[in-house]
Amino acid sequence: MQTKNSRQKGAALITVMLVIALVSVIAVNLGSKLQMQITRMGNLQQAEQSYWMWLSAEDVLKEVLKRELNENDGVANNQQSWASRTGPFPVEGGQIAARVRDLSSCFNLNSMVTDEEDPGTLERRKRQYKALLQGVELDEYQAQGLTDSLVDWIDGDTxxxxxxxxxDPDYQGLPKPYLAANSLLLDVSELRMIRGYNREVVRKLRPYVCVIPNETALMINVNTLKEEQAALLTAVTEGKMSLQDAQSFLSNRPEAGYESNEEVDEVEAIANVKSELNGELSELDVESEYFQLTAYIQWGDVEMKARSVLHVNNGEVATLYRAMGE
Incomplete structure (x- = not known):
C-alpha cells in the first residue's frame, strides 16, 4: 500500500515532467520564431540591396541618355547604346539585367483625352486608336467598344x-463593384480594369501601347520603331499608310535613322500620306523625351522586376514613375 510520501513524490515527478515538457515546447517555438526572424531579416536585406541596384541602374541610364541625346540634339535612334539590352551582369551575390524602351515608339494611352486648344484632337486619336486595334486583328465593333470605354475611363466626366x-453604372453592377478612374493612367496594367480589356486583348496590345504618366501628347519616333511595330504607323496615319508600305518604310530607313523631321517629310511614302491627311501628321518625330527602364535583378534569394519612367528635358533627366512587378 502506497504511503502518503510516495504519492507526493509521484505527483512531484509528474509536475517536473510537465514543466520540462512545457519548457521544451517554448524553446522549440522560440527557436522557430528566431529562425523565421533571421530569415526575414536576411530577405529584407536582400530586398533592400536589390532596390539600391535598381536605383543604380537608373542613374547609369540617366547619364547615358543625357550624353547621347545632348550629342545628337535630342535625336534618338536604335543605334545608340541605350537601345541595346544589357546583361545579365554578375555582381557579388547576384546579377542584374536591363532593357530600355523609348516611349515614343508606342501609342501613349493617355493621349486619348480632349485637347482644349484643339478640340478635334480627341476624334483624331479615336480614329488612330481604333485603327491600331483593328491592326492587331480585333473586329470593328470590338475596336469601337474598346476605344469608347478607354476614353470614358480616362476623361473627367461621367x-x-x-x-x-x-x-460608373457599368462597373457598379459587377460582382466586385468599383468606379471608373476618370483620370489618366499610370501603367498599362490598368487596362484590365476597363470594360472589354480581357487578358487576350491586353496581350495583343502590349507591344504597341504604353503609358506616359501625366503626359497626353502622342509622338511616334520613326527612328526607334521596330519593324514588327509597323501597325503603329498604319494607325497613326488612320489607315492611309498600308501595313505593307509601313513595313517597307521602316526597313528602308537609314541605318542610324533620320536626322530631322524635314528629312522624314521628304520620303515619298510619308509625303503621300500627309497629302491625303491634308498635312495633318504632326505625331511623327525623330526626337524622344520619355524612356522606360525595366530592370531584372536577382540578389540572393530575391528576384525582382522593376520599372522606371524617365523624362529628358533641357539636358536633364528626371524620374517620373517607379513600380515593381509586371
Whole structure:
C-alpha cells in the first residue's frame, strides 16, 4: 500500500515532467520564431540591396541618355547604346539585367483625352486608336467598344463618350463593384480594369501601347520603331499608310535613322500620306523625351522586376514613375 510520501513524490515527478515538457515546447517555438526572424531579416536585406541596384541602374541610364541625346540634339535612334539590352551582369551575390524602351515608339494611352486648344484632337486619336486595334486583328465593333470605354475611363466626366462607352453604372453592377478612374493612367496594367480589356486583348496590345504618366501628347519616333511595330504607323496615319508600305518604310530607313523631321517629310511614302491627311501628321518625330527602364535583378534569394519612367528635358533627366512587378 502506497504511503502518503510516495504519492507526493509521484505527483512531484509528474509536475517536473510537465514543466520540462512545457519548457521544451517554448524553446522549440522560440527557436522557430528566431529562425523565421533571421530569415526575414536576411530577405529584407536582400530586398533592400536589390532596390539600391535598381536605383543604380537608373542613374547609369540617366547619364547615358543625357550624353547621347545632348550629342545628337535630342535625336534618338536604335543605334545608340541605350537601345541595346544589357546583361545579365554578375555582381557579388547576384546579377542584374536591363532593357530600355523609348516611349515614343508606342501609342501613349493617355493621349486619348480632349485637347482644349484643339478640340478635334480627341476624334483624331479615336480614329488612330481604333485603327491600331483593328491592326492587331480585333473586329470593328470590338475596336469601337474598346476605344469608347478607354476614353470614358480616362476623361473627367461621367458622360458616355459613345454608344459603346462605359461609366460608373457599368462597373457598379459587377460582382466586385468599383468606379471608373476618370483620370489618366499610370501603367498599362490598368487596362484590365476597363470594360472589354480581357487578358487576350491586353496581350495583343502590349507591344504597341504604353503609358506616359501625366503626359497626353502622342509622338511616334520613326527612328526607334521596330519593324514588327509597323501597325503603329498604319494607325497613326488612320489607315492611309498600308501595313505593307509601313513595313517597307521602316526597313528602308537609314541605318542610324533620320536626322530631322524635314528629312522624314521628304520620303515619298510619308509625303503621300500627309497629302491625303491634308498635312495633318504632326505625331511623327525623330526626337524622344520619355524612356522606360525595366530592370531584372536577382540578389540572393530575391528576384525582382522593376520599372522606371524617365523624362529628358533641357539636358536633364528626371524620374517620373517607379513600380515593381509586371
Amino acid at each position: 458622360q458616355l463618350s459613345g454608344s459603346n462607352g462605359a461609366e
